[in-house]
Amino acid sequence: MTQFTKWISAAALGAMASMAHAADDLTLQLKWVTQAQFGGYYVALDKGFYEEEGLNVTIKPGGPDIAPTQVLAGGGADVTVEWMPAALAAREKGLPMVNIAQPFKSSGMMLTCRKDAGISSTDDFVGKTLGVWFFGNEFPFLSWMSKLGLSTEGGDDGVTVLKQGFNVDPLLQKQAACVSTMTYNEYWQVIDAGLTPDDLMVFKYEDQGVATLEDGLYVLEDALADPAMEDKLVRFVRASMKGWKYAEANPDEAADIVLENDASGAQTEEYQQRMMREIAKLTAGSNGALVEADYQRTVESLLSGGSDPVITKAPEGAWTHAITDQALN
Amino acid sequence: MSWLIAGALLWALGWYVNVRLASLPKSRLTSLLVPIIFGVTLIIIWESVVRGFEIQQVLLPAPSVIAARFATSTSILWQDWVQTVLKGMMSGYIIGCLAAFATALAVDRFAFLQRGLLPVGNFAAALPIIGMAPILVMWFGFDWQSKAAVVVVMIFFPILVNTVQGLAASDAMQRDLMRTYAAGYWKTLFKLRLPMALPLIFNGLKIATTLALIGAIVAEFFGSPIRGMGFRISTSVGQLALDLVWAEIVVAAITGSLFYGAVALLERKCTFWHPSQRS
Amino acid sequence: MRNLLPVLTVVAALIVLWYGAAVWLNTPWAYDKAQRAGVELSTTELIKDTWSQKKPKLPAPHQVTREIWKTTVEKKITSKRSLIYHSWVTLSATLLGFALGTVLGIALAVGIVFNRTMDMSVMPWVITSQTIPILAIAPMIIVVLNAVGIQGLLPKAIISMYLSFFPVVVGMVKGLRSPDHMQLDQMRTWHASAAQTFWRLRLPSSMPYLFTSLKIAMAAAIVGAIVGELPTGAVAGLGARLLAGSYYGQTIQIWSALLVAAALAATLVAIIGLIQRIVLNRMGMAQ
Numbered sequence: 027m028t029q030f031t032k033w034i035s036a037a038a039l040g041a042m043a044s045m046a047h048a049a050d051d052l053t054l055q056l057k058w059v060t061q062a063q064f065g066g067y068y069v070a071l072d073k074g075f076y077e078e079e080g081l082n083v084t085i086k087p088g089g090p091d092i093a094p095t096q097v098l099a100g101g102g103a104d105v106t107v108e109w110m111p112a113a114l115a116a117r118e119k120g121l122p123m124v125n126i127a128q129p130f131k132s133s134g135m136m137l138t139c140r141k142d143a144g145i146s147s148t149d150d151f152v153g154k155t156l157g158v159w160f161f162g163n164e165f166p167f168l169s170w171m172s173k174l175g176l177s178t179e180g181g182d183d184g185v186t187v188l189k190q191g192f193n194v195d196p197l198l199q200k201q202a203a204c205v206s207t208m209t210y211n212e213y214w215q216v217i218d219a220g221l222t223p224d225d226l227m228v229f230k231y232e233d234q235g236v237a238t239l240e241d242g243l244y245v246l247e248d249a250l251a252d253p254a255m256e257d258k259l260v261r262f263v264r265a266s267m268k269g270w271k272y273a274e275a276n277p278d279e280a281a282d283i284v285l286e287n288d289a290s291g292a293q294t295e296e297y298q299q300r301m302m303r304e305i306a307k308l309t310a311g312s313n314g315a316l317v318e319a320d321y322q323r324t325v326e327s328l329l330s331g332g333s334d335p336v337i338t339k340a341p342e343g344a345w346t347h348a349i350t351d352q353a354l355n
Numbered sequence: 356m357s358w359l360i361a362g363a364l365l366w367a368l369g370w371y372v373n374v375r376l377a378s379l380p381k382s383r384l385t386s387l388l389v390p391i392i393f394g395v396t397l398i399i400i401w402e403s404v405v406r407g408f409e410i411q412q413v414l415l416p417a418p419s420v421i422a423a424r425f426a427t428s429t430s431i432l433w434q435d436w437v438q439t440v441l442k443g444m445m446s447g448y449i450i451g452c453l454a455a456f457a458t459a460l461a462v463d464r465f466a467f468l469q470r471g472l473l474p475v476g477n478f479a480a481a482l483p484i485i486g487m488a489p490i491l492v493m494w495f496g497f498d499w500q501s502k503a504a505v506v507v508v509m510i511f512f513p514i515l516v517n518t519v520q521g522l523a524a525s526d527a528m529q530r531d532l533m534r535t536y537a538a539g540y541w542k543t544l545f546k547l548r549l550p551m552a553l554p555l556i557f558n559g560l561k562i563a564t565t566l567a568l569i570g571a572i573v574a575e576f577f578g579s580p581i582r583g584m585g586f587r588i589s590t591s592v593g594q595l596a597l598d599l600v601w602a603e604i605v606v607a608a609i610t611g612s613l614f615y616g617a618v619a620l621l622e623r624k625c626t627f628w629h630p631s632q633r634s
Numbered sequence: 635m636r637n638l639l640p641v642l643t644v645v646a647a648l649i650v651l652w653y654g655a656a657v658w659l660n661t662p663w664a665y666d667k668a669q670r671a672g673v674e675l676s677t678t679e680l681i682k683d684t685w686s687q688k689k690p691k692l693p694a695p696h697q698v699t700r701e702i703w704k705t706t707v708e709k710k711i712t713s714k715r716s717l718i719y720h721s722w723v724t725l726s727a728t729l730l731g732f733a734l735g736t737v738l739g740i741a742l743a744v745g746i747v748f749n750r751t752m753d754m755s756v757m758p759w760v761i762t763s764q765t766i767p768i769l770a771i772a773p774m775i776i777v778v779l780n781a782v783g784i785q786g787l788l789p790k791a792i793i794s795m796y797l798s799f800f801p802v803v804v805g806m807v808k809g810l811r812s813p814d815h816m817q818l819d820q821m822r823t824w825h826a827s828a829a830q831t832f833w834r835l836r837l838p839s840s841m842p843y844l845f846t847s848l849k850i851a852m853a854a855a856i857v858g859a860i861v862g863e864l865p866t867g868a869v870a871g872l873g874a875r876l877l878a879g880s881y882y883g884q885t886i887q888i889w890s891a892l893l894v895a896a897a898l899a900a901t902l903v904a905i906i907g908l909i910q911r912i913v914l915n916r917m918g919m920a921q
Contacts, residue, residue: 089864089877091772091773091864092865093593093595093773096414096595096774097780099411100780100781102777112594115594119413119594119595120411120412160586160589164590178581186580188497188579189497189575189578189579189586189590190578191492191880192877192880193880193881194883196578198663198883199663199691201496201497215883218689219688219883221670222670289869289870289874297882373754377751377755378750381754389751390755390759392755393756393759397759414777468640469640471644474900475641475644475645475648477900477904478896478900480853480899481899481900482895482896483856483857483860483876485769485873485877486860486876486891486892489880490885490888490892494659494691494692512850512853520842554808555846558805558808558843561804562800565761565800572769576769584767585770589770592773592774603770604766604770604771607767608766609765611761612758612762612765615765630812630813631808
């Protein structure tokens with residue numbers, strides 16, 4: 027933590043009456059709102075896996091106005107869920123984020139297009155409007171467009187990029203030919219709205235060879251230099267991975283746990299159960315440890331961004347096996 | 356530590372200079388210098404706090420960093436400005452003003468409408484912009500039209516309320532006088548009630564200037580082409596390019612202030628007779 | 635009560651327009667669906683469809699009212715799906731922010747009117763402060779305040795205060811300066827001190843301006859409270875519901891949260907209007 031936050035936090039803590047906890051406190055910042063995408067952590071919380079490890083974990087949901095990297099920088103959380111491209115870009119900007127675990131093996135990102143907009147292959151992208159979320163999720167898309175040789179400035183020989191909101195209306199209302207969707211979330215919103223898979227042409231980033239690593243656990247470098255914190259993280263990762271494997275095996279129960287923890291009351295059972303099943307496909311094959319080959323693939327994809335690469339040089343020290351080695355043995 | 360001490364000293368110095376300048380007879384020069392000195396001291400305090408407490412640049416960049424980024428990104432800032440201010444905000448402001456005036460006149464003419472429309476208008480005005488913006492983007496598309504629509508929705512109520520209040524500002528004696536001159540409704544409106552309403556109308560117009568800019572920027576958070584100040588701000592926060600965010604905020608602040616100043620200047624020309632313009 | 639008939643007429647006219655607009659806006663999607671299913675729609679079928687879509691571009695009034703009914707009357711107040719619970723969360727932040735904003739606004743206005751230095755230095759910056767889009771820096775404010783340990787209600791109230799103090803400052807400055815020279819001279823002939831002139835002349839004549847500004851400030855305070863809910867995880871409050879609805883494309887949910895938020899704001903503004911009428915009547919400044 028910086029001098030400033032240390033100083034003020036000490037004053038604030040001193041002013042507050044705090045109960046002594048027998049368990050260690052840890053705060054996790056999620057990348058998005060409470061949903062099955064983060065089922066493993068909620069399962070670990072509800073089923074007592076964190077308690078077994080002597081941890082008192084607070085899960086903070088994310089949202090459209092919350093940049094997990096910023097919360098980490100401001101000391102609002104000890105560990106955050108983030109996608110690797112955003113974390114590497116933040117690292118280059120001066121925020122020393124380190125990947126300590128990678129529960130998600132495969133990427134769930136895809137571009138969903140309407141067949142009646144004339145899209146049947148990537149060659150048809152030229153001159154069309156494509157939707158992207160931004161806020162950290164645009165990096166894989168920009169790399170892909172660069173690989174296809176398409177300019178994102180619009181015009182007849184490029185694509186027009188739309189900053190889409192958080193739903194799939196641009197596709198439904200024909201304002202865009204394609205929108206970015208996740209296999210576990212927005213794609214099903216499109217299906218729920220009435221379009222059938224026959225009406226749609228989907229391009230999975232995994233199939234296009236531009237997939238990047240998604241949900242991973244990140245901390246700041248100085249957390250790893252502190253042995254007490256390191257020990258907490260080891261226990262945290264161990265319990266979280268236990269939660270993830272449980273969620274994979276019991277998707278419906280995990281979905282119910284997520285629903286109970288949803289403070290906004292906006293989620294539905296059907297939606298979360300379906301999401302949990304799709305997420306289970308993405309976490310399958312990972313025991314939590316980051317596979318270096320996957321990491322290299324992501325870095326190469328980001329470096330090859332042509333004139334506007336996401337990162338300008340290969341990052342150093344952006345990941346560590348130190349936590350997962352101890353947690354998973 | 357030295358940064359903090361320097362900052363505190365410069366702040367005290369700035370305040371002292373301002374007090375001396377303010378006690379001089381008020382001239383165009385002093386009216387400009389005092390706020391500028393105040394602003395400069397604020398910036399100096401900001402810089403010294405950021406450097407003195409070593410706050411991370413991804414949380415709060417120092418003004419020097421922001422200025423550097425501003426200088427290198429003028430083309431981006433310019434195209435964003437054109438998209439948001441000219442296309443979105445100005446068109447929305449003009450449409451909103453005209454709509455609000457027309458409605459206020461209708462409300463004034465027909466007491467029935469006044470009793471019926473104003474309460475409903477109160478309700479409609481209370482629709483929070485955060486909810487209206489995604490709906491308007493859904494209806495009007497992603498380009499500047501939805502931003503103009505958001506601006507219209509935001510400024511309609513303040514201007515309407517102030518205009519209706521202003522039209523009631525003339526007192527009974529003055530209206531009776533017009534009656535003795537056999538002036539009809541429209542003559543009374545144009546020669547007495549509208550001029551007397553101007554102070555309150557301008558009150559509404561000034562409030563609307565800031566609301567219009569905010570509306571145009573916020574509307575872009577919910578969907579936009581990849582241009583525009585709101586777009587740049589929201590995506591740059593995600594990319595942790597906070598210096599670009601603050602550069603855009605600086606542009607927004609300058610634009611808003613100039614817009615407000617222009618309306619205030621117009622107000623001074625039109626309502627020179629009101630006590631608040633003479634003190 | 636004499637307002638009742640006009641209000642009802644206007645509301646009825648609006649509802650008719652609303653149904654018409656719903657047909658107009660939802661028709662493209664209805665045709666789209668029919669085309670994909672390969673059926674032809676008669677006019678009555680089309681109209682029925684546009685008024686009962688699951689995710690319409692413009693929900694019909696009965697759809698919205700049914701949703702509001704479901705989430706207010708048919709739910710326990712403490713349930714997280716109850717709009718009443720969320721309304722309370724937003725209301726608490728709004729009231730605190732409004733109170734803080736009014737106090738700050740009046741204090742600044744008094745300072746600006748009475749202190750030359752403040753008038754020349756602070757007023758331009760007050761105006762500039764409003765040009766900074768709050769939605770952009772709200773996340774930063776929340777992050778910084780959280781880092782210092784201030785969480786929960788206060789950060790949201792601070793953002794609400796930021797938006798609501800400006801109308802109060804502008805209105806009060808105008809109001810405190812509204813007594814004309816004749817009246818100020820009169821006070822001088824009575825050997826009134828600056829404080830007496832303030833309490834007996836300036837403050838009373840600023841009341842109409844103050845109440846107009848308070849109404850606008852209340853609406854701004856609610857917007858601020860909603861904006862403040864977004865960076866805090868969008869878990870509770872009407873803003874969170876709006877966002878959740880927008881996120882999942884649940885237009886009916888958006889509209890129901892929107893109408894409840896508007897109803898909340900309108901009620902608060904009406905309360906201020908009532909207080910305005912009572913106070914101004916007692917002061918003999920009835921309008």
